[in-house]
Amino acid sequence: MATTTSTNSKEQLTTTQISPNTPDAFQGTPSYTVPGLTLEQGAATAAALQRVLNTYNDLHLTLKHVHWNVVGPNFISVHEMLDPQVELVRGYADDVAERIATLGSSPQGTPGALVEQRDWDDYSIGRAGAIEHLAALDAVYVGVISSLRKAAAETEDLDDVTNDLLIGHLHEVEQFHWFVRAHLENAGGVLSTAGQNTEKGSARAATS
Ligand SMILES: [Fe+2]
Numbered sequence: 001m002a003t004t005t006s007t008n009s010k011e012q013l014t015t016t017q018i019s020p021n022t023p024d025a026f027q028g029t030p031s032y033t034v035p036g037l038t039l040e041q042g043a044a045t046a047a048a049l050q051r052v053l054n055t056y057n058d059l060h061l062t063l064k065h066v067h068w069n070v071v072g073p074n075f076i077s078v079h080e081m082l083d084p085q086v087e088l089v090r091g092y093a094d095d096v097a098e099r100i101a102t103l104g105s106s107p108q109g110t111p112g113a114l115v116e117q118r119d120w121d122d123y124s125i126g127r128a129g130a131i132e133h134l135a136a137l138d139a140v141y142v143g144v145i146s147s148l149r150k151a152a153a154e155t156e157d158l159d160d161v162t163n164d165l166l167i168g169h170l171h172e173v174e175q176f177h178w179f180v181r182a183h184l185e186n187a188g189g190v191l192s193t194a195g196q197n198t199e200k201g202s203a204r205a206a207t208s
Pocket of ligand 1: 067
């Protein structure tokens with residue numbers, strides 16, 4: 001679930017430059033936005049947030065999929081480790097969707113919109129052991145965090161409030177990524193997934 005976002009600056013972003021995958025609701029300028037932003041800045045911030053909303057909606061579903069499909073000796077620890085993160089990410093999706101609405105745009109939260117707009121594939125592992133799923137989640141979180149950091153950078157000059165929201169999310173998401181990676185690290189501090197950038201490649205490397 002590798003994710004990518006635009007790195008356009010405040011000056012470069014206009015509503016006409018938004019990705020062709022952006023929903024219709026973002027193709028036009030909203031009729032209002034928060035005080036202090038231009039309508040174009042409000043629309044550009046909302047477009048960046050829509051990509052984050054897609055990332056979060058995909059992530060919390062993926063984490064539940066792992067919660068249901070992890071098997072083996074470490075089942076219960078991984079099964080139970082994931083649920084608080086699912087709830088956190090669901091809450092983050094709600095934060096982002098409501099910020100989009102606050103900015104005067106329409107958050108797109110349907111499964112169809114997510115599938116149409118995302119530029120990554122479904123999580124690729126089904127029933128499997130704990131280390132395989134954790135290794136795959138390492139790759140997932142690399143994509144998610146890279147995407148969140150790009151969105152945070154995009155909004156840094158556009159909207160301080162949205163930027164602060166995303167930075168706050170990153171604190172927790174990056175800590176959970178460490179929880180995942182701690183299972184894949186040896187006493188020398190080396191990750192078993194080092195050098196891998198796909199879910200299946202990471203899973204193979206961690207179990208070989
Ligand atoms: Fe459950």
